[in-house]
Amino acid sequence: MIQISDSHNDFMTKLTSKEKSDYLLNCKKMGVKIISCAIFTSNLKLCIDDLYNFKNEIVNLKNKYKDIFLLFSIEDIGFIHEEDIDKFIKLRPISCTLTWNFDNHLAGGALGKNGITKLGKKIISDLEKNDIFIDTAHLNKKSFWEFSKITTKPIYNSHSNLYNLKRNKRNLTDKQIEKIVSTNGYLGLTLYDKFIGKIGNVNAKTIAYQFDYLIKKFGYKNFGLGTDFYGIDVENLPNDIKTYEDIKKIVIELKKLGYDETVIEHIIYKNYKNFLEKNRLIHFDINYK
Numbered sequence: 223m224i225q226i227s228d229s230h231n232d233f234m235t236k237l238t239s240k241e242k243s244d245y246l247l248n249c250k251k252m253g254v255k256i257i258s259c260a261i262f263t264s265n266l267k268l269c270i271d272d273l274y275n276f277k278n279e280i281v282n283l284k285n286k287y288k289d290i291f292l293l294f295s296i297e298d299i300g301f302i303h304e305e306d307i308d309k310f311i312k313l314r315p316i317s318c319t320l321t322w323n324f325d326n327h328l329a330g331g332a333l334g335k336n337g338i339t340k341l342g343k344k345i346i347s348d349l350e351k352n353d354i355f356i357d358t359a360h361l362n363k364k365s366f367w368e369f370s371k372i373t374t375k376p377i378y379n380s381h382s383n384l385y386n387l388k389r390n391k392r393n394l395t396d397k398q399i400e401k402i403v404s405t406n407g408y409l410g411l412t413l414y415d416k417f418i419g420k421i422g423n424v425n426a427k428t429i430a431y432q433f434d435y436l437i438k439k440f441g442y443k444n445f446g447l448g449t450d451f452y453g454i455d456v457e458n459l460p461n462d463i464k465t466y467e468d469i470k471k472i473v474i475e476l477k478k479l480g481y482d483e484t485v486i487e488h489i490i491y492k493n494y495k496n497f498l499e500k501n502r503l504i505h506f507d508i509n510y511k
Contacts, residue, residue, distance in 0.1 A: 226469055227256035227494040229410035230381035232453035234259045246287045252466040258293040264322045270309055300326035307348050316503045317355040330365040332392045337364045350374050370401055377407035381448030383417035390417050403440045408497040410448020415458050424460045430475035442485045446494040
């Protein structure tokens with residue numbers, strides 16, 4: 223059985239408590255070892271106190287399903303103001319995005335035009351000093367490049383795709399990917415068909431070609447899966463990939479392209495694990511201090 227790591231999954235904000243337990247039991251059976259549980263705040267209009275409840279739930283689930291390493295991450299911290307920073311830091315997420323697709327008082331989203339604000343820069347500095355990574359997913363290009371000049375960490379992007387293969391504002395250009403790799407950062411590829419190819423025609427082979435493109439240009443050690451399961455409607459997932467069980471189809475397609483087990487294991491599992499360990503993110507998540 224293949225081992226799987228995933229840098230972005232939204233199941234925590236989409237499933238009931240019973241459904242979450244059943245889901246993780248199935249994940250365990252399918253070889254899933256690491257999931258970054260993204261708490262998407264935008265639509266739910268969450269506050270910091272709500273996030274503490276999600277964090278406690280993740281801790282309880284992790285204690286129950288010890289074979290799966292569950293990480294706590296936040297998608298869109300646009301609700302934070304300067305007076306909230308200290309309380310937010312005590313949450314100890316492994317990472318957070320500054321925005322979603324639109325501009326806010328911290329940075330410019332993928333569909334926006336603004337750059338990183340003065341408050342955004344302060345929050346970046348404060349979070350990084352406390353070993354909380356900024357997730358560059360959803361930043362527009364202006365904010366991405368501004369961030370790249372001030373960050374003290376390897377650049378992390380939990381779930382995006384490739385602009386050179388599909389022109390979408392949420393996707394990354396080769397120059398952005400080159401920058402991520404140059405910092406020994408990490409990029410997780412999503413399974414969202416609108417970011418990948420012609421809607422209705424995306425499948426495991428298409429995903430394998432995305433990895434093939436990255437590997438040929440940048441090597442294989444900085445890329446993995448950021449599926450965005452439960453952040454994507456089922457009809458917008460690849461035709462033949464609906465659950466972690468189907469990840470083996472990507473493995474089959476990568477083998478057809480000539481990749482050996484070592485490279486495939488890194489893409490599907492080890493690269494994200496290694497990134498977490500090298501940057502002490504797993505350590506901080508275990509202790510929740």
